[in-house]
Amino acid sequence: xxxxxxxxxxxxxxxxxxxxxxxxxxxxxxxxxxxxxxxxxxxxxxxxxxxxxxxxxxxxxxxxxxxxxxxxxxxxxxxxxxxxxxxxxxxxxxxxxxxxxxxxxxxxxxxxxxxxxxxxxxxxxxxxxxxxxxxxxxxxxxxxxxxxxxxxxxxxxxxxxxxxxxxxxxxxxxxxxxxxxxxxxxxxxxxxxxxxxxxxxxxxxxxxxxxxxxxxxxxxxxxxxxxxxxxxxxxxxxxxxxxxxxxxxxxxxxxxxxxxxxxxxxxxxxxxxxxxxxxxxxxxxxxxxxxxxxxxxxxxxxxxxxxxxxxxxxxxxxxxxxxxxxxxxxxxxxxxxxxxxxxxxxxxxxxxxxxxxxxxxxxxxxxxxxxxxxxxxxxxxxxxxxxxxxxxxxxxxxxxxxxxxxxxxxxxxxxxxxxxxxxxxxx
Amino acid sequence: xxxxxxxxxxxxxxxxxxxxxxxxxxxxxxxxxxxxxxxxxxxxxxxxxxxxxxxxxxxxxxxxxxxxxxxxxxxxxxxxxxxxxxxxxxxxxxxxxxxxxxxxxxxxxxxxxxxxxxxxxxxxxxxxxxxxxxxxxxxxxxxxxxxxxxxxxxxxxxxxxxxxxxxxxxxxxxxxxxxxxxxxxxxxxxxxxxxxxxxxxxxxxxxxxxxxxxxxxxxxxxxxxxxxxxxxxxxxxxxxxxxxxxxxxxxxxxxxxxxxxxx
Numbered sequence: 001x002x003x004x005x006x007x008x009x010x011x012x013x014x015x016x017x018x019x020x021x022x023x024x025x026x027x028x029x030x031x032x033x034x035x036x037x038x039x040x041x042x043x044x045x046x047x048x049x050x051x052x053x054x055x056x057x058x059x060x061x062x063x064x065x066x067x068x069x070x071x072x073x074x075x076x077x078x079x080x081x082x083x084x085x086x087x088x089x090x091x092x093x094x095x096x097x098x099x100x101x102x103x104x105x106x107x108x109x110x111x112x113x114x115x116x117x118x119x120x121x122x123x124x125x126x127x128x129x130x131x132x133x134x135x136x137x138x139x140x141x142x143x144x145x146x147x148x149x150x151x152x153x154x155x156x157x158x159x160x161x162x163x164x165x166x167x168x169x170x171x172x173x174x175x176x177x178x179x180x181x182x183x184x185x186x187x188x189x190x191x192x193x194x195x196x197x198x199x200x201x202x203x204x205x206x207x208x209x210x211x212x213x214x215x216x217x218x219x220x221x222x223x224x225x226x227x228x229x230x231x232x233x234x235x236x237x238x239x240x241x242x243x244x245x246x247x248x249x250x251x252x253x254x255x256x257x258x259x260x261x262x263x264x265x266x267x268x269x270x271x272x273x274x275x276x277x278x279x280x281x282x283x284x285x286x287x288x289x290x291x292x293x294x295x296x297x298x299x300x301x302x303x304x305x306x307x308x309x310x311x312x313x314x315x316x317x318x319x320x321x322x323x324x325x326x327x328x329x330x331x332x333x334x335x336x337x338x339x340x341x342x343x344x345x346x347x348x349x350x351x352x353x354x355x356x357x358x359x360x361x362x363x364x365x366x367x368x369x370x371x372x373x374x375x376x377x378x379x380x381x382x383x384x385x386x387x388x389x390x391x392x393x394x395x396x397x398x399x400x401x402x403x404x405x406x407x408x409x410x411x412x413x414x415x416x417x418x419x420x421x422x423x424x425x426x427x
Numbered sequence: 428x429x430x431x432x433x434x435x436x437x438x439x440x441x442x443x444x445x446x447x448x449x450x451x452x453x454x455x456x457x458x459x460x461x462x463x464x465x466x467x468x469x470x471x472x473x474x475x476x477x478x479x480x481x482x483x484x485x486x487x488x489x490x491x492x493x494x495x496x497x498x499x500x501x502x503x504x505x506x507x508x509x510x511x512x513x514x515x516x517x518x519x520x521x522x523x524x525x526x527x528x529x530x531x532x533x534x535x536x537x538x539x540x541x542x543x544x545x546x547x548x549x550x551x552x553x554x555x556x557x558x559x560x561x562x563x564x565x566x567x568x569x570x571x572x573x574x575x576x577x578x579x580x581x582x583x584x585x586x587x588x589x590x591x592x593x594x595x596x597x598x599x600x601x602x603x604x605x606x607x608x609x610x611x612x613x614x615x616x617x618x619x620x621x622x623x624x625x626x627x628x629x630x631x632x633x634x635x636x637x638x639x640x641x642x643x644x645x646x647x648x649x650x651x652x653x654x655x656x657x658x659x660x661x662x663x664x665x666x667x668x669x670x671x672x673x674x675x676x677x678x679x680x681x682x683x684x685x686x687x688x689x690x
Contacts, residue, residue, distance in 0.1 A: 177533075178485060180534030181504030
């Protein structure tokens with residue numbers, strides 16, 4: 001708690017810098033990640049993330065310093081090279097892109113680990129901390145590092161705002177973009193460069209191994225909440241920023257703890273919650289929808305039963321007992337009773353001496369279901385040439401989903417019929 | 428039976444296109460007149476879409492060239508418009524109908540510039556022409572096949588081009604949409620636009636088009652519908668592939684031969 005208050009009061013200047021840095025990095029890579037995701041090149045981000053490691057190590061070996069700008073350049077060069085190699089392999093051989101990505105990722109990362117190990121064995125005092133690039137350390141984001149990475153992050157955000165229209169079209173319909181004279185190859189190059197930069201600035205906080213999650217996960221989570229690209233970009237940035245702050249907090253309170261895994265865990269948790277809870281696309285919303293459909297089917301079936309009984313006995317006025325109903329249709333008793341109670345509350349039924357009666361509104365609804373059932377049976381026999389004893393099952397479902405407009409069309413196409421295929425009157 | 432025209436809108440000269448070294452179109456040479464509704468017709472795998480894509484410079488060509496208004500494509504981007512196949516994009520993209528139609532204005536806007544009010548008016552006009560104005564704010568993921576096709580058409584209309592290239596605009600759409608589209612295309616032709624349409628249904632071809640290009644890996648015929656759409660030429664088009672031609676194509680691919688010797 002003490003740590004929590006100390007951290008979030010932001011009185012310590014270092015904490016302010018570390019937090020600011022993490023937020024900027026996470027937000028900018030999340031925004032670029034949206035376009036990578038929509039272009040269906042999520043895996044490429046992973047390859048680039050792993051491929052920057054040899055660049056960082058080489059830059060250190062050649063320069064002998066940990067100057068952030070030099071390391072950034074090294075990371076950029078090998079990150080870029082990996083993409084060129086992937087493209088080359090895909091276009092010049094029969095190897096498919098996913099295989100090429102797998103190959104390039106492991107080869108570059110292998111070389112990177114090799115270099116890192118040999119650097120550590122030289123005993124060079126300056127090398128301490130280089131291994132932080134593997135899993136990230138947000139707490140070391142201070143001074144020159146913060147400025148270097150922060151500037152790149154801001155540039156990324158500016159580039160996305162500036163090229164919003166072009167990047168959107170590139171991701172949605174590349175062929176069309178070319179036919180209106182857009183420099184598609186240049187734009188591809190731009191998006192690739194942005195992706196590499198997003199990875200490069202993120203590795204300080206998250207590390208190369210888990211950087212792909214920072215690029216893709218916020219975008220994937222944001223996609224669940226919105227159908228609007230601009231909103232999606234902002235949401236992804238916020239999700240990224242939140243996990244950035246969380247990562248900075250963990251890194252500050254437990255400096256020996258690598259930041260990357262924490263950030264990734266938090267952002268993944270947000271993503272899982274999004275999959276579950278998002279309206280419309282989410283998992284809970286889908287279950288709710290299915291439940292609603294189920295209740296509706298139950299209610300309409302009960303109304304239909306009561307109407308049919310009335311039809312059968314030529315008497316809509318007297319009540320029917322629960323047993324009467326269940327005799328005609330196999331519904332679990334408890335479920336049926338619940339449905340009847342609910343219909344009563346809604347004003348479709350009355351209950352007199354434990355007998356159930358349709359109100360005028362209930363009768364109307366029940367009649368409509370019966371009518372749709374018979375109309376659909378007729379449609380199937382007439383237009384699909386199904387035998388009249390094969391159409392009942394199908395109509396049992398369809399009767400619940402036909403809209404009034406479709407009903408009208410159906411009636412017109414059947415030429416205002418009176419009788420269904422079983423020669424029963426259509427009400 | 429290949430009719431050539433004076434002052435063609437589109438000129439395809441000796442065009443050969445290959446996939447993985449195997450030619451799928453051999454030496455296509457044709458000219459198309461201005462103000463015509465042109466149907467590109469042939470069996471599955473005849474290379475109809477390939478021809479359109481090659482005209483739009485979306486595919487590398489092994490030989491030959493395409494000129495539009497007697498100029499290379501690069502000079503006339505603002506006068507042409509392309510309607511890709513509906514399935515060529517992912518409709519689960521986070522965009523509204525209006526967003527997609529507005530893309531038709533991007534070419535004139537150029538890089539960096541945001542759509543202006545006039546562009547939005549043009550997009551709305553185009554939507555109205557295809558009868559989709561009430562869908563402007565609808566998400567594209569919720570559209571039916573016919574509605575998707577109309578949106579693509581509206582995007583092309585927003586470009587205000589002179590020549591339209593459409594890849595299978597009638598594929599998988601409902602009757603109402605098909606009728607609406609053909610009426611719109613006729614209207615465009617009457618305004619002097621040239622509309623080139625890849626079409627798979629032979630039944631409606633004679634009714635829809637005033638110029639027909641018959642294609643089956645090679646050009647069988649190109650000319651006014653009433654002179655070209657006859658039994659003999661249709662048999663040549665649909666009467667199976669030329670076996671020797673396919674075999675030679677396979678050889679080129681297997682032996683990694685170039686389709687043309689380098690000059």
